Structure formats: structure tokens, C-alpha cells
Amino acid sequence: MRDKSRWYRPVALGVDTAGVALPVAIFFEQAGQPHTGAATAVATLTWLGVLTAHRRYGQRWLGETRGVLTTLHDWLTLLGLLAVVRVLTGEHSPPALALLALAPAPLLTTACRSLTHRHLTGQRREAHAVQRALVVGEGSAVDRVVEQLASRTDHPYVVIGAVPVGPTANRSGVPEAGQLEAAPQLPDGGGADGPAVLTAARHHRADIVLVAPGSLLCGERLRTLTWAVQDAGLPLVIASGLADVALRRVRPSTAAGLHLLHVDPPLRRGPQLALKAALDRTGAALGLVLLAPLFALIALVVRLDSAGPALYRQTRIGRRGVPFTMWKFRSMAVDAHQVRPQLAAANEVDGPLFKMRADPRITRVGRVLRRTSLDELPQLLNVVRGEMSLVGPRPPLPEEVAAYGATALRRLLVKPGLTGPWQVSGRSDLSWDESLALDLRYADNWSLTTDLDLLARTVRAVVDGRGAY
Template sequence: MASATLSRPASDWEQRYRRTVITADTVTTAVVVTSIGSFFGARDAANWHEKWTILAFGTELLVLAALAVSRSWAPAVLGQGAEEFRRLGRSLFTAAVVLALGGIALTSRNIKLWIFVALPAIALTTMTARYLLRLRLHKQRKEGQCLRPVLAAGSVETVRDLISRARKFPHLGWRVDAVCTTDGLAPDGDQLYGVPVVGPLADVASHVQRDGYRVVAVTPDPHWSPETLQRLAWNLEGSDAEMVVAPVLMEVAGPRLHVDAVLGIPLLRVSMPTFTGGRRAVKGIVDRLGAAFLLLFFAPLMVTVAVLVMVDSRGGALYSQRRVGKDGHEFTIYKFRTMVTGAHRARAGLADVNEGAGLLFKLRRDPRVTRVGAVLRRYSIDELPQLFNVLTGSMSLVGPRPPLPEESAAYGPDIRRRLLVKPGLTGLWQISGRSDLPWDEAVRLDLRYVEDWSLALDTVILWKTLRAVVYGQGAY
């Protein structure tokens, strides 16, 4: 009955976190519209719809209504994944459209201020506030707090994988407290991977009703048929449990998955990955504009680094290398030189002490790395010249890691899917541990990006990259 005592606090913290997010959205929006209205608003306008107080109040009401309608405060999306920010962005875009149409209808002269200044400022502040709240929530989850008690139900193999993932990524908020297997048995006696096995799959609903689990995670097993899943869903009605069914397509998620009812049958429709089209064009524009801005911003730092590199060791400031990009086309990548001149010729003699995963060559204490180079690598400053690659179109700000030609030549058909998109200056691998990642995990993250790419995901990755760089996670 331990799970029963855990379920109520989980429900309490979920509601408390939701109220905190709503309050943060409301307060930040009010501060933005009040500040902009005070500084730029038309206080002495003759018509009521020109007065800044009316426009400010109307803008805030419109934004909050859009957030509510788009279910941006749904507990299922708060605190994890890109969907939270995707809904937030969609809500603010909707508010901008409605505000523009309202301004045209009222012939308001001041509406541009609220569309092009207020709403972008609201987007920046609300996203920042939500990100800070998410950081605090993730910290609590890593300490064992604010977790949802989960009952996992499926085959021994699939449930074991689910338990492993839940423990590896506690920030997602799942804690598997109990397991139901096909026959109610486990290879380790009465436990599976340290989690008690409480019964067979046929008894899932009764355990949920009695012990109050918040999530029922259904993993693949021959027992699960459309009839048994439907019956389980009916039996869970009236409880606080959320039923989650793991599809066979484990690495396909996000905007590519859609549930459609065809001939009365619920079908999981998987759309094709997006490699061309309007969103890719927008990504290309954002890449080039972002690279140009960052080059201007970091120009003084880059000049300083170039001088330090040349003073520290003999050779030029930049290092060029051939890499493989989109569709297997090779290009030249640029970095600040972090090794002694001729370091590539010494690599063969270090093959026996290679610490890299899979096809990668890495050494935590590489004797070829210079003193300045070690600092540049730790904080990824050596990567800054790659902004020129982004500016010229051979790379993207976000994407898979650009492989060496010899690495690419050893790719199998599955791994070659990494080459369907442009390589990135940063990516999921950058924010998930970089060189500390096992090879299989690095490949999985790159393939996940290729399959589930979205502008919202790019935004989240860019945001998280800053923290990864500051802390030097997995960089050597």
C-alpha cells in the first residue's frame, strides 16, 4: 500500500505546479503590457480603442485566453518536452493574428506596437519564466521529489527497458513503483529490476483502483489486444490514473504522430519526416540570420582567441578539416586550433588508448591538446568558426554531429539516415553529454532528431546548449 501514500502528494504537486505556471504567465504578461503601455502607449488618444489602458488590458486578456484554448496549461505537457513551448508559441501566434484583425476592424493606429513589440516581449518573458520553473522542477525530480508513481504492465523485457529509462532520465517525472507481467512472475523472484511484481496483466485495473497509481504504462506484450486495452481503459475510468500505451515505433514522437479514427478503428498515423518545404526554408533563414548575429556578437572574442592560439603554440589560429554533410556531400569545417601542429600524424600512435565510443576517437587527456586548446574545448569556444559554415549553408545551427569521412564510410544503412539533414553546430548530443555518451546513445539521439525535427525542438536545444557549454558537460 506504499503507492497509495505516494499518489496524493504527486497530485498535489501537479496542481501546485500548474497554478505556479498560470500565475507566472499572468504576471509576466501583465508586467510586459503595463511597461510597454506606460512608455509607448497613447494615453491622450481621443478614441477609447486608442487608449493604452484598453489596448494593454485587451492584449493580456487575449494572450491568456489563447493559452487556455490551446491547453498550454495542461499538466501532461508542463515541465517536459518541446510540446510545452510549441503550444506556448502557437498561442502567442494566434493572439497576434486576432490582435491584428481587431486592429484592422477598429482602425487602431497603435496596434503595431502591441503586435511587433508587446507580443515578442511576452514570448521572451513567458518562455524564460517557464524554463526557470522547469529547471527547478527537474532539480526536485533528481532529488526524488515531484515524481509520478507508475504501474508498468507488459512483457518482462519491455518493462525492464521502461524502468531503466525512467531511472536514467528522472527529470521526466516517472517513478516505476510496481510491475504487472504476463503471468505475474519475474525472473528475479518477486521483483523485476528492483521493482516489486504485484500481479498478472489481468489485474492491472484492480491494483490501480486500490493503490492509486498516477500512470499506467502499457508496454508491448501478446496479452494486449484491442479488446483487452479497451477493457482496461474502461476499468480505469473514475480513477486519477493516466493510461499510456507505448507504440511499436519507439523512436518516433512529437508532431509526426497522429491518432485518427478510420471506420471506427483508432489508428496511429505516422507522417513522413520533413526534409523539405516551408518549415525547412524557415529553418534555413533562421540559421543564416542567427549565424550572422552571433558572428557580430562574438567578433571581439574570436579575435582575442585567435591571438591566444598563435601565441600559445606554433601554427595558425584556425584548423580546417573535411567533414560529411547533408546527403553525403563533403565540406570543409573550421575550428580554432586546439592541438599542436601535425597532431593528425600522431593519432595512429594513440589508437591503443582511444577512449572514444564506437567510431569516434577521443582521449580525456590528449597529449596533443595545447594549454589554450584545453580551455577552448571545455567551453566549446573552438567551435565558433563553424558559424561561417552555417552562414554559407553547409551546416545548421542545430542538427546531428558532422562525421569524418572515414566515420561516414563505416556507417550502416540505419546510421546513414543522419545524413538526410544538415549537420549542426549543436544538437541533442551536445545537451545530453557529448563525448561522455555511448556510441549507440549518440546515434539514437541523432536519428531521433532526424525523425522528429521541429522548430520548437530547435529552440529548446539552442536554449539548453548555453547551460551545457557553461558547465562544460562531456567536453574534452
């Protein structure tokens, strides 16, 4: 791999060591516990051993994830192992003290992983720490792979050339490094595919060969090409053709020598959905109680700033196309809906959405509320009523849904959310296609862990304020 920053591993080791050693030493010393040094050493070495056994310091892992749930899993493993050590050695420190001393470890480790992930993501936006990929496949297959890889920067691949199979050239704009015949002769399992691909890989200094199978590149021909590339010492990756399917939904298997991928269906019912609904309503109800003074203050400021009610209600479309009344703090003049047709030509986004950076309908207080997302808080009431979720796609307007095609309608298979992938990824700065892709990815790959991750990222998105207008 064209290298990730070298400081990732030593910093991770240092933070992980300090995250256990310092708290354990300090807490045990202050509590007057015997064998403080031994307890500190055992806890620290066990923590590092767990992380090493799970390959958290491997080159493929470092910087690739924020590590929230994996760190929690590692920490629970640490607690289990230390419980066994405690029983075997007869150590008698108070359990509450031990838990308190170990509590900083997952927090510091997660913070470190988030830092390296954010740094690596920034590096890859500038084409650093990436692998140079040579794509091999039929022209249309090459186009699909290149387009998919170019749409995001959270992966290690940059396409530097293509070797199309057959007479159809690729239209992606990637330089063609060679061409394979549509129907080559394969005497004794040989053929010209391997030498042609290897020549192209050497000429373009490719780090990896990415093959997109198709009707012209499959079966014995694909196997022969695989042998040639791997025998030359080049890594090889096969594109399955699946897109935007979470890895946890895919299970590999074999049958009669075929490699099969089982794709689990999206979660649409079951215990996880019931737990999500319970957590949504409980969290929203608690939020309404705790934020009541802030609600009163915002309502007063809105009323003093401009004529009209403090709250604004609007019909939105919820799960499975059911309309509901959504509540927000009013951020526009009371005649905003009537004025919108006059501003249609000034729309700054594509698709069925309407957005303007300098929308004249927004009040002075409204701009602050939108910048800080405080105008969305009354939707906690919609969450309590079960019409919305804390996390989900943006709730669309009826006229937006009327313009949806079959693909866009899939975003209505889950409840809309107070926050979601749209809010944490740029909000109004995103195009319609980008917003739709985020929502569809969420709807098809939803899990409780996804919601927890989006909630954590919402805080940073609100502070950043990018795309909030």
C-alpha cells in the same frame, strides 16, 4: 499525480499578469494616452483568458514544456483579439505603442515556463512529481517499456512493478507483482486478468496501469482488461510500441473499430528544408562579418601560444556520406594526429569516438577554446558553403563512419551542425549510445522549431561548459 510544486500556477499567473499590466500601464501613461486603466485591464484579462482557454494553467501542462512556440502562438492570438476590440471600441492609440507595450508579455511568460520546466526536470531526476506505473505485458514487452522509460527522466513515469503475461518473466529487474496466464478463459467477457492487475496495483500503490499489448494481450482480452482497470478508477495508458517519434508526426484515426496511428515520414525535402538552408547561410555569413575581429584575436593568440597554423582543417563526413573539409581553430599540437594511436588505450568513451579529459595533445589556449567552444567558430565558413548547418548532428570522422552499423548511418541523412543535440546535452560526457540516440531522434524528427530550441539552449550549454574537453 504525485504532486508538482504548488508554486507553479500562482507564479505563472503572477508573471503573466505583470507581463501585460505593468508595461501597458507604464507605456500608455508615459505617452499620455486616455483610458490607461481600461486599456490595461482589457489587455491583461484578454491575455489571461487566452492562456486559460488554451489550458496553460492546467496540471498536465505546467512545467512540462519550455513553451517558446506555444507562447508565441498565444501572443499572436492576443494581438488578433485586441485588434478586434480596438475596432469595436474605436480605441486610437498608436499601433507601434501598443505592440511595444505588449512585447514583454511573451518574453516573461517564456522565461517563467522555462524556469518551471527546468525545476520540474530536476525534480524528476530525483523521482519527485512522478506517477507510479504498473506495467502489464509479455516479458519482452515489459523489458522494452522499462528500458525506454529508464533511459530518460523528462517524463512523469517511474515503474514500480510488472505483471508479466505468459510464462516468460521480465528481465528488467522490476519487481513482479503478479502474473497472467498465457491463454485465459473469458466466459461472457470476464476473466481473472482484471482482478489480478487491480490486486497488484493496490499492493504496490500504483497511480497508473501501463499496458504493453502483444500476441498474448490483444483484442477482446485487452478490451476486457481495459474495462476492469478503468471501472476501478485507475488511469490506463497503452504503449504503442513506437519510440522516438515526435508527437506531431503521429495522427490517430479509427477504421472498423480499430484505433490506428498514422506516422508521417521525416522531413527530407520541401519548403522547410529550403528555408533552413537559406537561414543557415544568411546567419553564418552575418556571423562571419560580425565576428571577424574576434577571429583575428583568437588566431593571434593561437599562433603565440604554440608553433603551427592558427586554423586546423580536417576531413569530415557530411550528409549522405559526402566528405568535406571542416575548419576549426587549432587547439592541439601540430603532431596530434600522429600521436593519437599511442593514446588509444586511454580512450574514455565507448563506440567509435575518442575522447580524453586530460588529453596531452591539447595546448593551453586550446583548453580555453574548447571549454568555450570558440574553436568551432570557423565552421561558419562550412555553413556558408552548404557543407554544414547551424544545427545538426556532430560531423563524424571517416574512421568513425567506417565503424558505423546500419542504425548509426541514419544520422548521415541530415547535414552535420555547428551545434546540435549532442552539444546541448552533455557533449563528451555522453556515451556513444546516448549520443547516437540524440542524433537519430533529431534526424527523424527535425523541424525548424527544433532548430530554434537547440540554438537557444546552446547559449546555456556554452556557459555551463559541461562535457567540453
